[in-house]
Amino acid sequence: MTRICVAGGTGQVGREVVRQALQLGHEVSVISRYPPVPGDEGAYDGADYYRADVTTGEGLAAALAGAAVVIDCLEGRSGRGLKDFAAGGARLLNAANDAGVRKAVLLSIINCDQVPLSFYRSKADKEGRYAASSLETVTVRATQFHSLLAQLFAAGARVGLIPVIKGARFQTIAPGEAASALLEAAFEKPSQELHRLRTVGGPAVNGMAELAETWKNFSGSRARLVRLPLPGATGRYLREGGNLVPEHRYGTETFAGWLAKRADSL
Numbered sequence: 001m002t003r004i005c006v007a008g009g010t011g012q013v014g015r016e017v018v019r020q021a022l023q024l025g026h027e028v029s030v031i032s033r034y035p036p037v038p039g040d041e042g043a044y045d046g047a048d049y050y051r052a053d054v055t056t057g058e059g060l061a062a063a064l065a066g067a068a069v070v071i072d073c074l075e076g077r078s079g080r081g082l083k084d085f086a087a088g089g090a091r092l093l094n095a096a097n098d099a100g101v102r103k104a105v106l107l108s109i110i111n112c113d114q115v116p117l118s119f120y121r122s123k124a125d126k127e128g129r130y131a132a133s134s135l136e137t138v139t140v141r142a143t144q145f146h147s148l149l150a151q152l153f154a155a156g157a158r159v160g161l162i163p164v165i166k167g168a169r170f171q172t173i174a175p176g177e178a179a180s181a182l183l184e185a186a187f188e189k190p191s192q193e194l195h196r197l198r199t200v201g202g203p204a205v206n207g208m209a210e211l212a213e214t215w216k217n218f219s220g221s222r223a224r225l226v227r228l229p230l231p232g233a234t235g236r237y238l239r240e241g242g243n244l245v246p247e248h249r250y251g252t253e254t255f256a257g258w259l260a261k262r263a264d265s266l
Contacts, residue, residue, distance in 0.1 A: 061095060
């Protein structure tokens, strides 16, 4: 049995990491700015939840105490969280080092250093902090999650128009399978290479229009698909397949399979 600390353990992938780690018999502590109380949805029996904040360092020492591995599933989508995303990663690593943690695993995005969007750039900057750490680190770069496309399609459907980027393809992955990859990285054998990069993608590559039609079939939406060009570097990145890693397929849950499990809530 190993004690792991999951930073961002109340988020989409973090919750899956916590659930799977507990099922494997590990001890789990969770870092969250707003930890759930017992009985709340998303709170798992057996996990220890700590109120802690990587932007200030408050609470990190207590949450990391006794942990052998920290898995970083934190997100910083806007505001202070985005601005301080990489620096927060450095604070987490420093606190982990002080606590005697031997290894840190980071969830990141495929080819995030190739996209000129602030969210992606923050991921790349954080990867750099991990690569400079004195701890052993593994950065797991994943393709986009099934849920990202589902949320985009649902948002468009509310106004009757589902946007589809011309020429875009996706290799989406289930959040639960991304969590499995993080845990595999956490418990893989030590390597002579101090900092390692692992890439995981979903089991299938699909055009965005095909994915949108699949979502419509499961949701029952009658919204119309609108094919739009996306100019600039981000559009070129998608058209050229920078978000795809067909040589690194991981897991078996397709977009359709993932939707089928959630058909009642779409």
